[in-house]
Amino acid sequence: MERAFACAPEGEAAGRLHALAATVHNWRGTFAEAERAAKSAVALVPAGSRAAHTALAMLAWASGALGKVEQIEAVASLLPRDRKGAALDREFLLAWYSTTVSLRDLGRHATAVALERVMAGVQPEHLEPGLAGHIYLTKSAAACFPPRRPELALRFSEAAWEAYERDGALRDACLTRTALGVAQRRLGAYEAAESTLKEAKRVAIQLDLSYVTNTATIHLGHIDVARGQSAAARTTAARVIEEARAVGDGRQMGQARVLLAQALIDLGDLAQACAQATTAIDETRAYPATQSIAHATLAHALLREGRALEALAAARAAIEIVTRVGGLDEDEALVHLAWAEALDACGDEAAARAALAAAFNELRAEADAIESPPLRRSFLEGVPEHARIRALAEAWGVAGT
Structure with missing residues (x-):
């Protein structure tokens, strides 16, 4: 990448290179760098082009990870809101999927629903696998929110993973295997979830996808807590906090700290549980879902203390x-x-x-x-x-x- 930039490309060529850099940074979990590269790409490529959609996809991903909801809304405003203006190509569907899921994650459901309607009526089974995977995964995310349909979310995750596997999209398949494990965990199918998440983590390590590795690790820690193996979860959470801190991933740092607080409650260390939950509340101001769980975790610890x-x-x-x-x-x-x-x-x-x-x-x-x-x-x-x-x-x- 450095050698490519050393050639001093200009215009659209430079924009494409910045989009590629943003992609690399997103997969590695260095989201601030991804955001900077994606913004540079958006500024350099022609609006509405396939290159622009790639850049917008990476900007939406980074913005979601950084909790910058207004920036995601801005990306959404640049995407077509009807099928006539939407091309069924990889770049547009990647931008559509990344933006929609990021909006859901940060509680902007009305805008997400408006984007989801763009693909209403599209039958993913009639598309090439990589495109189908994006649609299935977006449907899975929607099913996780009210009115929740947890089994449907699981089935869509399974379909997305199978589609990415057929497409040979190793990174997408790895990330989606993690989503599949999370769906299994939500259903209390802990044995299946553990197996799925461990395999996702194994592949993520091979592909050097630290963001995916830590996501799988956090959810494996929650399984440990549910099984009463909170000492292991405590160790896991502490490690992920430091790894997330090293790359500036505030969302995963907060998620791991919530896990740590929950493990400490189970272990009876209520003072430390309260301290960790309180810190998590401060760290997750940009991430309302995680902050809500941090507040609830603090409440449970305080109840235990009377x-x-x-x-x-x-x-x-x-x-x-x-x-x-x-x-x-x-x-x-x-x-x-x-x-x-x-x-x-x-x-x-x-x-x-x-x-x-x-x-x-x-x-x-x-x-x-x-x-x-x-x-x-x-x-x-x-x-x-x-x-x-x-x-x-x-x-x-x-x-x-």
Whole structure:
């Protein structure tokens, strides 16, 4: 790359080279550098061209990772909003997919839905595999948000991974294998998720995709916590925090710190859990979903310490974020559980019962959308916060409301 830039290309050629540099930086998780390169590319290539769509795709990816939601909205405004203006080529679909998923991640669902309509009616099975993979993965992301359909998200992830494998797109297939493992984890299918994520991590290490490696590692840590193996998760989280810090990846640093706090709660180190969760809240101001989980994690730690009023404040902050962004793609049950339990700990029985009833009904609706009996069972019984909501709903007499 340095030798190519040393040749001092100009105009569109320079723009294409900057787009390639942005691609490399995104896959390696050096998102600030990716953003700079992508902005240079956008400025140099002709607007609306295939090269421009590649540059916009990389800018959307970097902006999402950096939590720059207004910049993603700006990228979205440059993409066509109807099928007549949208070409079914790799560059446009990459820009469409990257922008739509980044918007979802940061809670801008209305703009994401508007972009998703551009591809409404397109049958991905009739496209070449690489194009189909982008559409399937975008559909999977949408299914993770209200009204959540976790099994459908899993099936779309499977279809995307198979498409990328057929296309020979090794990096996309590796990233999507991680998404598949995350979908399995959300369903409580921990054995399958562990196998999928470990294989994704193995391939990511081979391909030098540190961003994907750390994503898989974080979710493997959450599986460890769910299984009561929190000492291992603590070690994992501490390592990822330092690796993410080294490349300036604030999102993964916050995600790993939330994992660390949750492992510490399970290990009974509540003071350190509170400290880590509080730090995570400060680090994730640009990432509302992760910050909501950080607030909820702090609330759970404070409840364990008997600090009910402080727990209520943390839980309220968590639930307010969920309300503002229109729902989270994962772990939202943890927020609702913290809110109900904090209300109960503060003696507001009526509000606690109402909050738990709402959480239980939402959980039941998600479970009803799961056709596979084994997956429905693991979703309800295997995910600790789901099992806790069900147990409390029975104990508090709100399971039938």
